[in-house]
Amino acid sequence: MDFGNLFHNYAEAVAMILFGIGFSNLLLQKNLMKKIIGLNIMDTATYLFLALKGYIDGRKAPVVVDGIQSMEAYVNPIPSGLVLTGIVVSVSVTALMLSLTIRLYRRYHTLDLDEISTLLKKEDK
Amino acid sequence: MSDLWILSPVLLTLGVGIFLLVWSFAEHILAAKAFRPAEPAAGSKPEKEAGLKTVHGLAVGTLLAAAVLTLGAAWSGDRSVTLFYLMKDIPIYFHIDDISRWFVTVVTVIWVLVGIYSTVYMQHEGEEKRFFGFYLLVYGVLVCLDFSGNLVTMYLFYELMTLASFPLVLHNGSREAIMAALKYLFYSLCGAYMGLFGIYFLYRYCSSLTFMPGGTLSPEAVSGQAGILPVAVLLMLIGFGAKAGMFPLHAWLPTAHPVAPSPASAALSGIIVKSGVLAIIRVVYYIVGPDFLRGTWVQYTWMALTLVTVFMGSLLAYREPVLKKRLAYSTVSQVSYILFGLAVLSPAGFTGALLHVAFHAVVKCGLFLTAGIFLFCCGKTRVDQLAGIGRRMPAVLWCYTLFALALIGIPPTSGFVSKWYLAQGALHADIGVWSYVGPAVLLVSALLTAGYLLPITMKGFFPGQEESSGSAEDTEQKQRVQADTAGAAKRQEPKAAMLVPLLILAALALGMGLLPGVFTDFAGGIAALVI
Amino acid sequence: MDFIRNFSFFSIVLSLFSGPLSSILGRKWAKRVNTAEIILLGLMSVAVLWYVLQTGEAFVYTMGHFPAPWGNEIRAGVLEAFMAAFFCLIMLLCMWGGVRERESEIEASKQNLYYIMVNLLLCSLLALIYTNDLFTAYVFVEINTISACGLIMIRQNGRTIEAATRYMIMSLLGSGLLLLGLCFLYDLTGHLLMSNIQEAVHALVANGQYQTPLLVSISLMCVGLAIKSALFPFHTWLPDAYGYSTVSSAAILSSLVSKGYIFLLVKIFYRVIGFDIISSSKVIHVLFAFGIAGMIVGSVDAIRENDIRRMIAYSSVAQIGYIYMGFGLGTTAGVIASIYHVVCHAATKSLLFIAASGITDVSGGSRHFEDLTGAGYRNKLAGVAFTVGSLSMVGVPMFAGFISKLYFAQAAVGHTVKMLPTLIALAISTILNAVYFMKTVIRLYTPVKDGEKKAGYGTITVRQQPVKAVALILFILLNVILGLNAEPVIGLIRTGLEMFS
Structure with missing residues (x-):
């Protein structure tokens, strides 16, 4: 295995590690708040990855200033656009999750999802 | 597509059947009655009489017309119709061959006779529109089943038949009847699924699923991978055997047949169980091919299962006090005679099986109709209540006796001919020790059959004086018997519409035994074709 | 145009x-x-x-x-x-x-x-x-x-x-x-x-x-x-x-x-990606394995479930297993069968949910199995609809489910390695389906004994809920049409997949 390659693309590697951290948090944490934080880490990691893909060393953000029209002056704008869209999606999803968490907390006074399940089962009986 | 008219009887019966069902349903909604039929209210009968006459006329007329059309279609040569394609290479395909002719003729004769009988009998069960509606539907489906030209079409109508016939079982709506009907449904579905599983496999191993005498198994597909195929075939045998009451899936039959109204039990025992036989014939002789099974463990297992069923059915029938239940157990046993004949895979066995299909249909149907008459006219269900019945309705009991003799297989009745062929088939087939065990079991079972059927005749004609034991119950029963005997002093035969079908069946049971040549030739011809 | x-x-x-x-x-x-x-x-x-x-x-x-x-x-x-x-x-x-x-x-x-x-x-x-x-x-x-x-x-x-x-x-x-x-x-x-x-x-x-x-x-x-x-x-x-x-x-x-x-x-x-690349990759084997596991596990869970709505939900798990199994076969025939199953599952499962709600309505709002006894008589249309849905899910001919199972079997038969697991899984899952769906249907049509009558066992007729009745009847028709005449739909799916590439 060529580890040099990995080292060269260290930023991508970091993005993947972050994604792993976020994913496992979202999956494994019991506390709902921590789950939501995990979700955000995961999404951010993806945006980091996307942004890296669009970035070309030594170039500027794709906003036309000083009348420079040449393609060589700017980075690829599409990933940046995707990141923006992704952030919008992520914000709305996070908001929804938070509102769900608030409702659950008001009902059951806990943020632990498993505990809520046990409470629900008691409620049924 | 010019042969499309062969489906006209189906269309006719389905149409009229659905019309009757809609009529019955509409009546329910308008009258806002409960689903469970109330006991037929005595007061309301006269006003309903006119409507009922129409229903009877319509049902019998339709049946007769459909019968003429069906027989016309069946005996006018090999015709085939492709209706539409269920899947790309699987059409809904009908083809009339000799097996179709044989089965459809049996079905038609029985169905018409039982239909005429029902016009009187069903008056005390009520809900006649619904009964005749489903009765006609089942006939249409059965004709389709018999005409089916490939495995999937047959499977389709096989399942439809289960669904259409199960309202007949739960007709009187009692808890017992509904549970029995559901048991019937469950066994049939499970059985059919085992069959379906086999069909999946046969897809791969057969060149086509269209019925061909001698089978369509393609050798190059089988070679090398045959390990699983026998298992699949055995599953199909057991699965389709469920309908034919073969051990181990036989338990629905003694539960479902007795609770149904007598004409329905007659139809179930006489015809519906035979569709299981038809399915097995089609699978073994027209798809897999007898050569594939001959001498394999599948054949021996199958044979063992049928023999177990033959013996067990007779034994259980012998011990059963309720007449209709006794007859149902007897069906279990007798249908396995047929399956045994098929299992030996020899021409004589096959001939015997085919003959027994027709003979048993006639005989068992007659027996159930007789039981229905006892129930209808005197309200008697148990065997021990039937003492002295012969004085009251001698003609009925004579018919019963004739049927009993035919079922046992005493010459010159029809049952003798078929059993003769069955035994011949077993003795001459190359199946080792089974060629002696088989006939021996059949013989023992025939003795048992005599043991459970003939006492009714004897007690019926010669009730004798029962010894009085001490218990009050016995005394009461004895009093009742005496009262019956007293009441039976004058003859009281049932109405002609009930008696005539019975007489015709009796004549058939005897006549087919006296002149077996036509039937044995025809069945033998098919046997020569497939083996 | x-x-x-x-x-x-x-x-x-x-x-x-x-x-x-x-x-x-x-x-x-x-x-x-x-x-x-x-x-x-x-x-x-x-x-x-x-x-x-x-x-x-x-x-x-x-x-x-x-x-x-x-x-x-x-x-x-x-x-x-x-x-x-x-x-x-x-x-x-x-x-x-x-x-x-x-x-x-x-x-x-x-x-x-x-x-x-x-x-x-x-x-x-x-x-x-x-x-x-x-x-x-x-x-x-x-x-x-x-x-x-x-x-x-x-x-x-x-x-x-x-x-x-x-x-x-x-x-x-x-x-x-x-x-x-x-x-x-x-x-x-x-x-x-x-x-x-x-x-x-x-x-x-x-x-x-x-x-x-x-x-x-x-x-x-x-x-x-x-x-x-x-x-x-x-x-x-x-x-x-x-x-x-x-x-x-x-x-x-x-x-x-x-x-x-x-x-x-x-x-x-x-x-x-292109289906040729997908079918030669190992991913589909994983999908196949999990699909088959889902078919069995979903059905077993459904059998153990005591709540009719949750039972139907577990049955969905099994049906999704079918779909992924079809993908896992890695042939276009398998995908066609899966897409057809998507169609027939959509038609059947929603029918079942809606019929189940009609059934629970006449059983005192309870969804527990014991309370549903005889509900088929109290709400006749819902009972019939549930029965049709069950028969379709079990795979009785004339209803949609049968055809899709037939297509799955046909797709599997062309496959050397995956044929046997597929057919066996189909058979086991069909029988498991029959167990829990027929169990429910039998329960729906078991007459209530007089001593067992409970509060809330009202009756609902078609006239009281005309809209629901229309929906149920259309669903039943849809199931029967899909079951009897599947070839046009299959034809559409086939041409559609050809147009994909």
Whole structure:
């Protein structure tokens, strides 16, 4: 295995590690708040990855200033656009999750999802 | 597509059947009655009489017309119709061959006779529109089943038949009847699924699923991978055997047949169980091919299962006090005679099986109709209540006796001919020790059959004086018997519409035994074709 | 007739904008507008289908007339248009079937929100079906999730909120993986439009470059969508979400939402990667194994379940297993069988949910098995409908389920290695299905003993619930039609898949 390659693309590697951290948090944490934080880490990691893909060393953000029209002056704008869209999606999803968490907390006074399940089962009986 | 008219009887019966069902349903909604039929209210009968006459006329007329059309279609040569394609290479395909002719003729004769009988009998069960509606539907489906030209079409109508016939079982709506009907449904579905599983496999191993005498198994597909195929075939045998009451899936039959109204039990025992036989014939002789099974463990297992069923059915029938239940157990046993004949895979066995299909249909149907008459006219269900019945309705009991003799297989009745062929088939087939065990079991079972059927005749004609034991119950029963005997002093035969079908069946049971040549030739011809 | 080309785009926009409209209307009018809108969308999809069949080829609608590599595209072929029309039909029937429960179980002030959610869901489904752009697909996947979550939690009680939370968490895990897979693919190919990606992927495969990242990307997308469509073992959220939400939500979720993801997966298979590459990769073996496991485990769970709604929900797990098993066969025949199963499962499962609600209504509101005794007599149409649905799920001929099983078997038979596992799994799962569905039907038609009568055992006739009755009857008809004459539908699916490449 060529580890040099990995080292060269260290930023991508970091993005993947972050994604792993976020994913496992979202999956494994019991506390709902921590789950939501995990979700955000995961999404951010993806945006980091996307942004890296669009970035070309030594170039500027794709906003036309000083009348420079040449393609060589700017980075690829599409990933940046995707990141923006992704952030919008992520914000709305996070908001929804938070509102769900608030409702659950008001009902059951806990943020632990498993505990809520046990409470629900008691409620049924 | 010019042969499309062969489906006209189906269309006719389905149409009229659905019309009757809609009529019955509409009546329910308008009258806002409960689903469970109330006991037929005595007061309301006269006003309903006119409507009922129409229903009877319509049902019998339709049946007769459909019968003429069906027989016309069946005996006018090999015709085939492709209706539409269920899947790309699987059409809904009908083809009339000799097996179709044989089965459809049996079905038609029985169905018409039982239909005429029902016009009187069903008056005390009520809900006649619904009964005749489903009765006609089942006939249409059965004709389709018999005409089916490939495995999937047959499977389709096989399942439809289960669904259409199960309202007949739960007709009187009692808890017992509904549970029995559901048991019937469950066994049939499970059985059919085992069959379906086999069909999946046969897809791969057969060149086509269209019925061909001698089978369509393609050798190059089988070679090398045959390990699983026998298992699949055995599953199909057991699965389709469920309908034919073969051990181990036989338990629905003694539960479902007795609770149904007598004409329905007659139809179930006489015809519906035979569709299981038809399915097995089609699978073994027209798809897999007898050569594939001959001498394999599948054949021996199958044979063992049928023999177990033959013996067990007779034994259980012998011990059963309720007449209709006794007859149902007897069906279990007798249908396995047929399956045994098929299992030996020899021409004589096959001939015997085919003959027994027709003979048993006639005989068992007659027996159930007789039981229905006892129930209808005197309200008697148990065997021990039937003492002295012969004085009251001698003609009925004579018919019963004739049927009993035919079922046992005493010459010159029809049952003798078929059993003769069955035994011949077993003795001459190359199946080792089974060629002696088989006939021996059949013989023992025939003795048992005599043991459970003939006492009714004897007690019926010669009730004798029962010894009085001490218990009050016995005394009461004895009093009742005496009262019956007293009441039976004058003859009281049932109405002609009930008696005539019975007489015709009796004549058939005897006549087919006296002149077996036509039937044995025809069945033998098919046997020569497939083996 | 070229203006029909605009219909697929308009139908997405129309459903998006009728959401705000229903928020300002009164309750009754919102309902009417919603019905009218779904019917209109269905008709537009039928028109598109007709147009595509006439011209014989798929058409591409470029948004804002930006040309291919930069612009966003919508693409409509036979399969897309058929699916859109079918989804509209099911959606309409689900809305009709659950109308009474919706009005009693949801707070009056929130009923308009329900219609917004439905509009949003339909919009995202149509977009998932029609879009030719992978990132747009991702965005609409998220919109789909959000609106589905709204549909679950709109009936406010602890169970639904908990179910919605669990649903959200699993969905987010799935969409996170999907997004990452997309990014990988974008990184590899530099495109977002499906057709362009496919060209690039084929070039990569031909040159033998980047095989591992490609495999990783494919598996990420497959796993992501599998999680979102509740493939075993990611199904734990499903019984609660389907079991406790209001009935039209449950029906819509089970028959449409998960199917939208599955359809996206088919598009990824055929339009993005190319099915030849997919079928030679090892991913499909994994899908096959989990599909078969899902078939068995879902059915076993359903047998052990005592609550009729949750039982039907578990049965969905098994049915989704069927679909993935079909994908796992790795042949076009398998995919055709799976898509047909998507169609027939949508028609059957929503029927079952709606019939089950009619059954629980006449059993004192209880969903426990023992309380349902004899419910088939108290609500006759619901009883019949449930029976039809059960027979279809079990696979009795004449009903839709039989045909799809037949197609699965036929697809499996062409396969040397996977034939036996598939057939055995089909057989076992059919028998398991028969056990729990027939058990329920038998229970429904077991007469109640006099001593066992309970409070709330009312009767419901057809006249009391005409809308629901119409929905149930149409569902029954749909099942029978799909069961008796499947060949036209299969033909559409086949031509649609041919148009994909």
